[in-house]
Amino acid sequence: MPAPLIYIDSSPSLPREADVVVIGGGVVGVFTAYYLARRGVSVALLEKGRVAAEQSSRNWGWCRQQNRDARELPMATRSLDLWEKVAQETGEDTGFRRCGLLYLSQDENELAGWAKWRDFARTVGVTTHVLSAQEATERGKATGRKWKGGVFSPTDGTADPSKAVPVAARGIMAAGGTVHQNCAARGLELSAGRVSGVVTEAGTIRTTTVVMAGGAWASSFCNQLGIRFPQAAVRQSILAVAPGAEGLPDALHTARVSLTRRSNGGYALAISGRARVDPTPQQLRFSREFVPMFARRWRSLAPGAFEGWRQGHESLMKWAVDDVTPMERNRILDPKPDMRQIRLTYQRACELLPEFQRVAISHAWAGYVDSTPDGVPAIGEVEGIPGFLLAAGFSGHGFGIGPGAGHMIADIITGSEPIVDPRPYRPERLKTAAWGKVAEF
Ligand SMILES: Cc1cc2nc3c(=O)[nH]c(=O)nc-3n(C[C@H](O)[C@H](O)[C@H](O)COP(=O)(O)OP(=O)(O)OC[C@H]3O[C@@H](n4cnc5c(N)ncnc54)[C@H](O)[C@@H]3O)c2cc1C
Numbered sequence: 001m002p003a004p005l006i007y008i009d010s011s012p013s014l015p016r017e018a019d020v021v022v023i024g025g026g027v028v029g030v031f032t033a034y035y036l037a038r039r040g041v042s043v044a045l046l047e048k049g050r051v052a053a054e055q056s057s058r059n060w061g062w063c064r065q066q067n068r069d070a071r072e073l074p075m076a077t078r079s080l081d082l083w084e085k086v087a088q089e090t091g092e093d094t095g096f097r098r099c100g101l102l103y104l105s106q107d108e109n110e111l112a113g114w115a116k117w118r119d120f121a122r123t124v125g126v127t128t129h130v131l132s133a134q135e136a137t138e139r140g141k142a143t144g145r146k147w148k149g150g151v152f153s154p155t156d157g158t159a160d161p162s163k164a165v166p167v168a169a170r171g172i173m174a175a176g177g178t179v180h181q182n183c184a185a186r187g188l189e190l191s192a193g194r195v196s197g198v199v200t201e202a203g204t205i206r207t208t209t210v211v212m213a214g215g216a217w218a219s220s221f222c223n224q225l226g227i228r229f230p231q232a233a234v235r236q237s238i239l240a241v242a243p244g245a246e247g248l249p250d251a252l253h254t255a256r257v258s259l260t261r262r263s264n265g266g267y268a269l270a271i272s273g274r275a276r277v278d279p280t281p282q283q284l285r286f287s288r289e290f291v292p293m294f295a296r297r298w299r300s301l302a303p304g305a306f307e308g309w310r311q312g313h314e315s316l317m318k319w320a321v322d323d324v325t326p327m328e329r330n331r332i333l334d335p336k337p338d339m340r341q342i343r344l345t346y347q348r349a350c351e352l353l354p355e356f357q358r359v360a361i362s363h364a365w366a367g368y369v370d371s372t373p374d375g376v377p378a379i380g381e382v383e384g385i386p387g388f389l390l391a392a393g394f395s396g397h398g399f400g401i402g403p404g405a406g407h408m409i410a411d412i413i414t415g416s417e418p419i420v421d422p423r424p425y426r427p428e429r430l431k432t433a434a435w436g437k438v439a440e441f
Contacts, residue, residue, distance in 0.1 A: 001363040002334060004162040004240070004264075005057040007050065008170055011178035017206040018044040018178075020413060021198045022213060023185040023221070025049075026056040027399050028391050029213030030168045031082075031406025037177030038089070039414055044205055045172060046198070048184035049331035052165035055215050056399060058238065058367030060260045060268055061161045062251060063400035065126050066101050066153035067117050069439035071376050071424035072401060073124060078419050079404035083159055086403065090171040095160025095263040099250035104131075104140045104150040107255065111149040118151065128153040142248050143352050158251050160263040161399065168403075184327035185214075186319070187224055188388065195387030199321040201328055209413055211389045216333060216370040217313045218392030219282055220326070224318060227382055230286040230430055231393050232293075233314065233368035234275035235304055237337040239345060240268050240363040245355040257348040266362060269349045273300035275369065276338055278308030281316040289373040289430075292438050307335050313368065337366040371395040372430060375439030379405060379425035380412070389413070390427050395439065 022033045025047030033045040063083055065076045083096040105111050111130075118128050129152045131139060136150035169179050180202070188210060189197035197206045214221055219231035243265030250261045253272060260268045277283070277294070294301060308314060312326040313333055319325045342364045349356045372378055372393035379391045391409055398405070404419060411418040 001365070003058045003365045004363060005050070005052055006163045006166050008166045008179070010181045011173060014180055014183065014200065014202050015042070015044050015178060015205060018042045019207065020209045020211065021046065021185070021205050021207045022211045023198070024213035024215060025051040025169060025179070025181065026054060026213060026215050027052070027165050027402030028394065028405050029211065030165050030172065031403045032211050032213060032391065032409045033172045033177050034168050034175070035407045035410035036413065037172045037175035039410065040176070041414065043172070043177040045169070045177065045179045046183050046185045046200055047179070047181045048327040050181055051169045051179065052161070053332045055367050055369065056165045056402070057161045058365055059161050059399045060238070060258070060270060061095070061158040061262070061399065062101065062156070062260065063096065063159055064101055064153065064156045065121070066103070066128055066151065066156055067114070068397070069376060070120065072397065072439070073121070073126065074420040075401045075404040075408070077126060078407070079401045080155065080157065082403035082407060083157070086168060086171070090167055090174070092167040092170065093263075094164035094167050096157060096164065097250075098155055098157040100152055100154045101156045101251045101253070102139055102150065102152050102249050103253045104136050104143070104147045105255065106148050108148065110255070114151045127155060140249070140252070142355070158260055159399070162262070182331065184325060185221075186325050186327070187321040190385070193386070195385065209387050209389070211391055211409060213391045215392060216368045217327060218370070218390065220313060220315055222390065223316065225385060225388070227385070229378065229390065229392070229427065230289040230373050231370055232283050232286055232290050233308070233370045234277050234301065235307065235335050235338070235366050236270070236275045236369055237341045237364070237366045238268060238270040239342050239361050240266050241356060241359040242266050242362045244359040245353070248353055248355060254352065257345055257352055259349060259353070266359070267356070269345050271341065271345050271348070273297060274341060275301055276304030277301050278304035278306065280308040280314035282314030283308070285316060286373070293371065293373055293375060296438050308368070311335060333368055335366045335368060337364045339364070369396045374437045377405065377425055378427040378430060379409060380422060380427050382427055
């Protein structure tokens with residue numbers, strides 16, 4: 001069964017014009033439109049399938065500062081505050097709670113890395129507790145094991161991927177924006193080199209500003225405009241178990257398996273970082289740029305199948321805007337989970353916490369995690385096409401920082417003081433090689 005996700009209604013009709021059109025109804029596009037609408041900007045959000053049906057409902061739900069790359073940490077910190085406010089602003093529950101994230105380890109090198117990150121985090125005012133063996137064993141007592149150490153980040157938390165982004169999308173409409181599902185953006189209209197409209201499958205919207213927040217589809221869309229955006233996606237598999245396992249931590253990472261409590265009382269279980277690399281034409285195109293990334297993560301990666309090729313999101317083909325495009329042929333990117341890994345994940349979870357033996361697997365799914373070569377998202381106006389902003393490549397961290405990213409993009413568009421420094425995210429940095437600069441975590 002695919003990842004659980006609530007359904008929301010779309011706005012009744014597509015506007016003929018809007019100040020801003022946001023393409024992509026994942027966490028990034030939704031929060032961009034949310035913060036624009038709340039400022040009174042007329043904004044239309046286009047989603048080719050269902051809001052949050054791709055990565056933004058398929059993730060663990062971690063909203064973390066812990067172990068964040070220095071370039072992303074300020075956005076992670078601000079996002080946690082924003083997550084807290086969304087529930088008040090919308091009057092709906094996103095499942096967000098600052099439950100703290102617990103990491104346990106038996107590996108001295110891993111522990112040393114976490115301690116090093118703690119030292120850095122202190123310099124920017126972020127608190128995390130490095131745990132002694134005794135403290136880690138106490139916090140991890142549900143496992144019934146002795147641990148060499150760990151870390152606990154008390155101000156981090158989780159939100160519920162099955163409802164958080166749809167809730168924010170309803171917030172867009174409540175603030176005066178519009179949301180259009182089953183409505184793919186096929187391309188842009190340009191006048192004198194700058195954005196003048198978006199061509200959708202249901203008609204054209206006149207606008208001067210477009211945000212491309214299409215997740216794993218962003219590079220192929222950019223390719224239509226002659227923009228080279230190096231992006232690659234890997235397939236991660238994850239499962240959920242039914243409610244019934246009690247007395248366990250809300251969010252726990254170990255090298256063998258990680259778990260996250262969900263709003264319904266069930267748990268999501270996964271093996272951190274483990275993924276399949278499905279070859280696609282786009283992967284081959286950008287393979288050189290991704291050597292450092294794959295070299296750093298190779299222990300967790302395994303060769304995949306032609307699953308990715310079939311999905312069409314990483315095609316290099318050019319399409320016509322007056323005909324059906326790959327985005328309409330594949331409304332929801334729903335790759336097959338790696339069932340061997342699903343079984344292994346559940347087995348490891350039961351070994352670590354026998355309480356899981358009492359509950360059955362309720363859902364198993366996979367998601368394509370889109371990444372940039374340096375593991376930091378590309379956010380900002382694209383050189384050469386005034387009015388066209390890119391916001392993609394969230395590299396496995398986008399759910400937690402979605403609110404901060406959306407707020408920052410809204411700041412850029414409205415000319416407000418950005419909530420965080422946007423410079424580390426400039427898409428232009430990817431024109432020069434990312435060798436040696438890959439994000440640590
Ligand atoms: C298994 C897994 C675990 C993860 N765990 C975490 C975690 O714990 N914490 C965390 O912070 N992150 C996590 N992530 C990463 C996180 O989910 C992503 O970084 C984030 O959701 C990306 O959001 P997005 O809006 O960029 O893309 P998406 O959520 O993929 O949304 C993009 C949307 O754009 C739409 N679209 C594309 N092209 C078009 C078009 N032309 N017209 C209209 N619509 C279009 C797509 O249909 C899609 O709905 C995880 C990801 C996975 C798969």
